[in-house]
Amino acid sequence: MRLALLALRNLTRNRRRTAISLAVIATGTAALLLTAGFVAFSFEGLSEAMIHGGLGHLEVVRQSTADSHTATLERSVAEGLDDWEALQARIEALPGVRAAAPTLYAAGMASTASGKSAAFLGVAGDPVRERRMGFTLKLREGEALADAPPREGEDRVLLAKGLAESLGLRPGDRMTLLAVDPDGMLNALDAVVAGLVTTGVQELDTRYLKLHLASAQRLLGSSGASNLLVTLDRTDRTEVARAELLRLLAGHQPPLAVVPWTARAPFYGQVRALYKGIFAFLGSIVFALVVLATSNTLLMAVMERVREFGTLRALGTSISQVAGLVGLEALWLGLLGALLGDALGAVLIVVLNALAITMPPPPGAVDPIDLQVLFVPEAFAGTIVLMLVVLTLASAAPIVRVARLRIVEALTHT
Amino acid sequence: MENAPVFRARGLVKRYSMGDAVVDALRGVDLEVGAGEVVAVAGPSGSGKSTLLHLLGTLDEPDAGSLEVAGTAVAAMDERARTLFRRLRLGFVFQTFNLLPVLSAEENVELPLWLAGVGGRERRARAREALAEVGLGGRVGHRPDQLSGGERQRVAIARALVHRPLAVLADEPTGNLDSETAVAVMDLLTALNRSSGTAFVVCTHDPALIARAPRRVFLRDGRVVADERGAAA
Numbered sequence: 178m179r180l181a182l183l184a185l186r187n188l189t190r191n192r193r194r195t196a197i198s199l200a201v202i203a204t205g206t207a208a209l210l211l212t213a214g215f216v217a218f219s220f221e222g223l224s225e226a227m228i229h230g231g232l233g234h235l236e237v238v239r240q241s242t243a244d245s246h247t248a249t250l251e252r253s254v255a256e257g258l259d260d261w262e263a264l265q266a267r268i269e270a271l272p273g274v275r276a277a278a279p280t281l282y283a284a285g286m287a288s289t290a291s292g293k294s295a296a297f298l299g300v301a302g303d304p305v306r307e308r309r310m311g312f313t314l315k316l317r318e319g320e321a322l323a324d325a326p327p328r329e330g331e332d333r334v335l336l337a338k339g340l341a342e343s344l345g346l347r348p349g350d351r352m353t354l355l356a357v358d359p360d361g362m363l364n365a366l367d368a369v370v371a372g373l374v375t376t377g378v379q380e381l382d383t384r385y386l387k388l389h390l391a392s393a394q395r396l397l398g399s400s401g402a403s404n405l406l407v408t409l410d411r412t413d414r415t416e417v418a419r420a421e422l423l424r425l426l427a428g429h430q431p432p433l434a435v436v437p438w439t440a441r442a443p444f445y446g447q448v449r450a451l452y453k454g455i456f457a458f459l460g461s462i463v464f465a466l467v468v469l470a471t472s473n474t475l476l477m478a479v480m481e482r483v484r485e486f487g488t489l490r491a492l493g494t495s496i497s498q499v500a501g502l503v504g505l506e507a508l509w510l511g512l513l514g515a516l517l518g519d520a521l522g523a524v525l526i527v528v529l530n531a532l533a534i535t536m537p538p539p540p541g542a543v544d545p546i547d548l549q550v551l552f553v554p555e556a557f558a559g560t561i562v563l564m565l566v567v568l569t570l571a572s573a574a575p576i577v578r579v580a581r582l583r584i585v586e587a588l589t590h591t
Numbered sequence: 592m593e594n595a596p597v598f599r600a601r602g603l604v605k606r607y608s609m610g611d612a613v614v615d616a617l618r619g620v621d622l623e624v625g626a627g628e629v630v631a632v633a634g635p636s637g638s639g640k641s642t643l644l645h646l647l648g649t650l651d652e653p654d655a656g657s658l659e660v661a662g663t664a665v666a667a668m669d670e671r672a673r674t675l676f677r678r679l680r681l682g683f684v685f686q687t688f689n690l691l692p693v694l695s696a697e698e699n700v701e702l703p704l705w706l707a708g709v710g711g712r713e714r715r716a717r718a719r720e721a722l723a724e725v726g727l728g729g730r731v732g733h734r735p736d737q738l739s740g741g742e743r744q745r746v747a748i749a750r751a752l753v754h755r756p757l758a759v760l761a762d763e764p765t766g767n768l769d770s771e772t773a774v775a776v777m778d779l780l781t782a783l784n785r786s787s788g789t790a791f792v793v794c795t796h797d798p799a800l801i802a803r804a805p806r807r808v809f810l811r812d813g814r815v816v817a818d819e820r821g822a823a824a
């Protein structure tokens with residue numbers, strides 16, 4: 178006979194009360210698991226959306242540009258990479274690199290024959306590379322850009338829906354782009370609207386347009402690229418790949434920086450901090466509820482057994498052993514409740530994912546998302562530890578009560 | 592102190608506060624109990640029987656007077672020493688049996704041995720032996736709620752004796768039993784006293800039990816008013 182076994186058996190004395198306590202703990206555990214799984218899904222979804230929405234995992238850019246902390250969409254071709262093709266070949270030779278795509282950013286004024294005009298933020302790239310990298314724009318109307326560089330006079334663009342609406346353009350319409358080249362000269366480029374797209378970000382859709390690298394180079398009178406965006410086979414290799422790239426590009430003139438996607442996406446950090454705050458808040462509520470509910474239950478269980486504790490003390494059980502018995506009963510409750518909660522959480526995750534529930538678009542996004550809850554192994558283990566801590570806290574008051582019992586009074590307790 | 596009495600009490604005083612009132616439960620009790628003695632402590636309710644038993648069992652401390660158990664002054668023992676003393680040298684039998692409901696008869700009897708650090712195999716063997724001695728060899732696996740009142744008290748007696756204590760202190764051990772079972776339990780205590788040499792101090796106000804005891808100490812208003820030895824008149 179061991180104290181732990183006696184404690185476990187004591188949980189069978191009042192089965193209904195034990196079942197209610199286990200249900201409280203299991204529900205709290207499952208709630209935390211679902212929240213953790215949803216938060217993990219949100220983090221993963223957001224990070225992958227940002228990486229494949231045009232950030233890439235890593236950006237190779239001039240050190241001076243990186244130091245100036247300009248936003249990615251404002252990377253100037255004047256401070257860009259002239260030898261991007263040679264760099265691209267070296268980078269793509271590295272294992273784990275899916276592709277390295279040149280990008281050129283061009284900001285200016287778009288105008289139509291009817292006299293409408295609007296500011297635009299142009300992002301130019303190589304459609305073949307971007308497809309390989311998983312960069313996806315949702316095509317709403319028309320057709321995508323052709324893979325081959327367009328010939329002069331045959332330039333085509335994709336307009337974000339918001340920009341197209343403000344210009345009154347539809348696929349097939351003509352427009353003119355005006356931008357300042359690196360020498361300060363104003364250049365113009367006539368282009369046909371190939372299709373309408375959405376970026377997934379509402380604010381960006383009012384300014385965004387996409388064009389082929391060759392078209393943007395014509396517009397800006399440059400053969401360079403603002404940067405090289407690098408995507409990897411796995412997001413979790415970002416830091417390793419960054420170190421490899423820094424070694425590979427050491428000594429390059431002008432000096433180059435390798436910027437991870439997180440440094441170019443402050444929004445992601447803010448969202449992550451917000452979600453973590455929400456999770457901590459919810460966790461503290463669950464924590465408090467379980468502590469209060471189980472503390473009361475444990476105290477009731479102790480008060481009903483005062484005479485028994487007196488008997489144990491009379492027979493020579495030490496105060497620490499009796500207190501340990503109460504503490505172990507609490508720990509058993511916590512462990513069993515958390516295990517039940519883990520099982521319940523796993524079932525609920527499977528069921529929720531199978532239901533394929535559609536959620537409204539997150540703030541700033543335009544597309545609804547499918548609710549998915551991820552299995553987070555750390556959360557499954559963490560909730561067990563958490564519930565053991567919770568029940569240890571909950572057992573504090575009952576333990577103090579038992580430790581302070583006077584044997585004679587306990588033996589005559591009714 | 593080889594030949595020291597199991598208990599030697601001198602001028603024991605115990606007072607309880609009940610609100611503003613102070614109740615003198617014991618007013619200077621002298622009592623000596625030798626090894627292997629069976630003593631019935633008798634008296635009406637409120638005479639101080641249970642209080643005396645609690646002091647002898649080191650469950651409570653006197654307000655005045657001295658108490659030695661097996662030659663050691665209780666006043667010199669700290670809480671831990673008293674706990675160890677009870678664990679190794681004393682056994683208790685209560686009116687309401689006070690068995691642990693989640694343990695079988697055998698496991699209840701094992702409890703003092705487990706506290707004393709006796710290994711599992713020996714513990715089980717001795718518990719079964721003790722249960723056999725009280726006539727419950729066939730009920731070792733039964734839980735208290737599967738036993739009659741008399742059987743439960745016999746399990747409690749086996750628990751009190753299994754670790755071979757110096758003395759067993761029994762507080763109204765037959766109080767919850769019918770008269771026939773009460774007599775059987777008292778006979779059992781007497782027989783076990785003879786076979787084990789353990790001293791028994793039994794608090795009771797049951798005349799049948801008092802009559803069977805070889806020594807009878809009568810309390811009234813917290814004082815010993817008679818201390819009789821030999822067969823009851």
